Every structure is written in C-alpha cells, then in structure tokens.
Amino acid sequence: MLIRRAAIVAAAVIAALGLVGCQDQRQEPTRPPVSWTTAPISDDQHLAVLGAARAIDPCALVPRSTLESIGTVLTVEVDTPSSCAAELNSTEFGSKTRLNWSISVDRDPLASFEGAVESRIGDAVVFAERDGAEHAPDVLVHTCMGSARFPVTIGLFVQVSTPVADKPCAVLDSVLPGALDLLRAAPTMGTSPDTPESVVAGADPCAVLSRLGTTTPLAEQFVHGCVFDYQGSTIDLQYSYTGERIVAQGDPILVVNGHPGYDLRSITETYWYGAVLGPAIPSAGTVNSSLGPRVPVVKVMGRDPAVLREVLTRTAELFPAA
Structure with missing residues (x-):
C-alpha cells in the first residue's frame, strides 16, 4: 500500500541524512547524505530533510522521565503529527504546568523575538526568553518560550506555562538541551507510548x-x-x-x-x-x-x-x- 511504502521511504530518507548513525550506501549520487551540521543545498536534500522531520516522533523528544522531574504528569498527547503537549500538577487554569513542543523545518534563518536571548546548544542556534519579567497583579499564568534550529534546517519550538509564582523559563532551560539531543537522535514514530499510530503521521502532504x-x-x-x-x-x-x-x-x-x-x-x-x-x-x-x-x-x-x-x-x- 502507498502509506506503507511511504513509511519505508521515510526510513530510507533518515538513513540518507545520517540521522540514525549510518548512511545508505545505495543512495543515488543526486541524494548525498546531509548531516545535522550541514545546510541542505539541492532540492533533493531539502526534500530529504522534510521527509526525515516527518518521521520523528514528537512526544519522544520530552519523555515522561523528563516530565516527572518537573512535576506530576497528568496527560501527554499529540497536538498534531509533529507536535506534543503535556499537562502537569493540575487541570485548573492558573494552577497547572503545561508544555507544548513542535518540530519544524525552515530554510530561513531562525528569527529572534521580543524578550529572547540568543545562545547555542551544541550545533543548534537558540532564541529563548528569560525569567524575571514583572507581571500585572491579575495575571495567573506565566509563559516562556524558546526556538532552536540545527544547520540542517530542522528545528524545535518549546513553550512552557506555569502558575505565575513559578519560573517557566527555568523549566524550559531544563528541558531544551535534552530535547535537542533526542531530536538529533531522530526517534521514529512510535518510540513514545504517548504517540499513537496514525495514517497521517509521517505522510507526505504533497504525495497527491x-x-x-x-x-x-x-x-x-x-x-x-x-x-x-x-x-x-x-x-x-x-x-x-x-x-x-x-x-x-x-x-x-x-x-x-x-x-x-x-x-x-x-x-x-x-x-x-x-x-x-x-x-x-x-x-x-x-x-x-x-x-x-x-x-x-x-x-x-x-x-x-x-x-x-x-x-x-x-x-x-x-x-x-x-
């Protein structure tokens, strides 16, 4: 079936990108391997990167063991085929901690945003907010977000919201390095028990x-x-x-x-x-x-x-x- 064939192709693409530690020796000369530290140049390389990103399990990037170090894990589930969310400690607004993270591919340089500080984590460029901003008395939730991208153009966005008395950027700082390490390891769909099987997970929207x-x-x-x-x-x-x-x-x-x-x-x-x-x-x-x-x-x-x-x-x- 076409979807099964797409899954096989996605696995081959990851190998061609060197995302699982080995290279496909049978690849065509027009599809050279692209590492996480190398920007894709040709259209074939860019398409290979897209295919590899689709095959990554989003919920596996912030596993339950990491979430449990932050608080009591209540739910973890996919938002989209390439994003995941977790709720901790409470279901009540103003009392719960929530994390959202998503995988992206973008050839444009990673853009900063208001309040962000630039840094590097390994080969990835990072823009992230810092704790310390003053909040109005009626604010119940404090939010912190960060974006990171590898030279290969695969990136990760993470947003953390906590009760206003807590420090969401400290949570972000504790999560982001490990999430980027796991992103680079490219866990395949189904690695996390919280990522369900789905016919659109890993599917190429341009296949039609x-x-x-x-x-x-x-x-x-x-x-x-x-x-x-x-x-x-x-x-x-x-x-x-x-x-x-x-x-x-x-x-x-x-x-x-x-x-x-x-x-x-x-x-x-x-x-x-x-x-x-x-x-x-x-x-x-x-x-x-x-x-x-x-x-x-x-x-x-x-x-x-x-x-x-x-x-x-x-x-x-x-x-x-x-």
Missing part, C-alpha cells in the same frame, strides 16, 4: 501531486502542508487531527475508500473541504463531547469546488480503506 499530474516549488512544501496550483486554482492542503464532529457537521459530499468527505465552507469566497482518513486517535484526557474524538483529517482550501473535490478524492485514495 503525482496523481494530479502537477508539481509545486520547494518553498510551498511543508512538514504537514502543501500549497500548489491545479487547473487554475491555488490549493492549500493540510494534514491534522481534528474533532470528528467538527468535520462531520459539514455537508457530506463524497465517500472514497470508506473515507467520508465534507464541505466545510465558511461564509467567504473560499471553500474548505475535508475528509476523515482513519480511525480516531486515543485521547489522554476526557473527550470533549461537543467536538468528539480527534481523527486524522485532510483539509483542502481553494476557490473552485470542483477542483477541490477532485483533490480531496485523489488524496483520500492514498490511504488504506476504512
């Missing part, structure tokens, strides 16, 4: 282009998104996890391989179509009854509904029958 007979520039290809022109219409395609009832509240428009598709159009000139691609992923907490369980979804946006319907159909065909 070959079925449509079109291409798109490298700058329009992302970890879980793809922007391309097709039949005179610009299409934005995204893989995500979404509450099943949010998708199912749209008007049913098709079923492909058992995957239901819906018209999610808002009141604009732009149409949103979406399809459920697989079974619900487990929830670490209570499922919101109004949203339903989270399911792997493809969403496509554009201005021509006929074109969107075709793109949605061809994308759903890539995934195993429900």
Whole structure:
C-alpha cells in the first residue's frame, strides 16, 4: 500500500541524512547524505530533510522521565503529527504546568523575538526568553518560550506555562538541551507510548501531486502542508487531527475508500473541504463531547469546488480503506 511504502521511504530518507548513525550506501549520487551540521543545498536534500522531520516522533523528544522531574504528569498527547503537549500538577487554569513542543523545518534563518536571548546548544542556534519579567497583579499564568534550529534546517519550538509564582523559563532551560539531543537522535514514530499510530503521521502532504499530474516549488512544501496550483486554482492542503464532529457537521459530499468527505465552507469566497482518513486517535484526557474524538483529517482550501473535490478524492485514495 502507498502509506506503507511511504513509511519505508521515510526510513530510507533518515538513513540518507545520517540521522540514525549510518548512511545508505545505495543512495543515488543526486541524494548525498546531509548531516545535522550541514545546510541542505539541492532540492533533493531539502526534500530529504522534510521527509526525515516527518518521521520523528514528537512526544519522544520530552519523555515522561523528563516530565516527572518537573512535576506530576497528568496527560501527554499529540497536538498534531509533529507536535506534543503535556499537562502537569493540575487541570485548573492558573494552577497547572503545561508544555507544548513542535518540530519544524525552515530554510530561513531562525528569527529572534521580543524578550529572547540568543545562545547555542551544541550545533543548534537558540532564541529563548528569560525569567524575571514583572507581571500585572491579575495575571495567573506565566509563559516562556524558546526556538532552536540545527544547520540542517530542522528545528524545535518549546513553550512552557506555569502558575505565575513559578519560573517557566527555568523549566524550559531544563528541558531544551535534552530535547535537542533526542531530536538529533531522530526517534521514529512510535518510540513514545504517548504517540499513537496514525495514517497521517509521517505522510507526505504533497504525495497527491503525482496523481494530479502537477508539481509545486520547494518553498510551498511543508512538514504537514502543501500549497500548489491545479487547473487554475491555488490549493492549500493540510494534514491534522481534528474533532470528528467538527468535520462531520459539514455537508457530506463524497465517500472514497470508506473515507467520508465534507464541505466545510465558511461564509467567504473560499471553500474548505475535508475528509476523515482513519480511525480516531486515543485521547489522554476526557473527550470533549461537543467536538468528539480527534481523527486524522485532510483539509483542502481553494476557490473552485470542483477542483477541490477532485483533490480531496485523489488524496483520500492514498490511504488504506476504512
């Protein structure tokens, strides 16, 4: 099946990048290995980096053993195929500690932000906030964030929120070095018990282009998104996890391989179509009854509904029958 083949290709890409300690000796001359300390140059190298980033297990970057050194771990779960979140100590706003972290790929230089201090952790450039800012008396939560990126263009964003009396940047400082070490080790999907199996985890959002007979520039290809022109219409395609009832509240428009598709159009000139691609992923907490369980979804946006319907159909065909 195509998804299984994609997983095999992703594993080969990681080997080609030298992310698992060895190189694929059978790689083509046009696909040279790229190390974490080397910036990719060719389009093939950039595409290999994207494939490698998709194959990394996000929840494995901050394991429960690390979280337990911070507080009592209540939940750990994926937000998206490339991000994870954990709640500690309490479920109450103003009392809980929450960490969010996500994997990214960006060819542009890592940008600073207000309040950030630049540093280096190994080969990675880091911009992170520091504790010590004054807060208004009615503020209940203190937040600290940091971004890091290796020369290979794979990066990590971490945000920590704590009760205002605590020091979230101290938590960030305790987490970031180990998370970057693990990122460089490139743990594969399924390494963490908190990362569920999912048909979109590791999937290439631009894989449908070959079925449509079109291409798109490298700058329009992302970890879980793809922007391309097709039949005179610009299409934005995204893989995500979404509450099943949010998708199912749209008007049913098709079923492909058992995957239901819906018209999610808002009141604009732009149409949103979406399809459920697989079974619900487990929830670490209570499922919101109004949203339903989270399911792997493809969403496509554009201005021509006929074109969107075709793109949605061809994308759903890539995934195993429900």
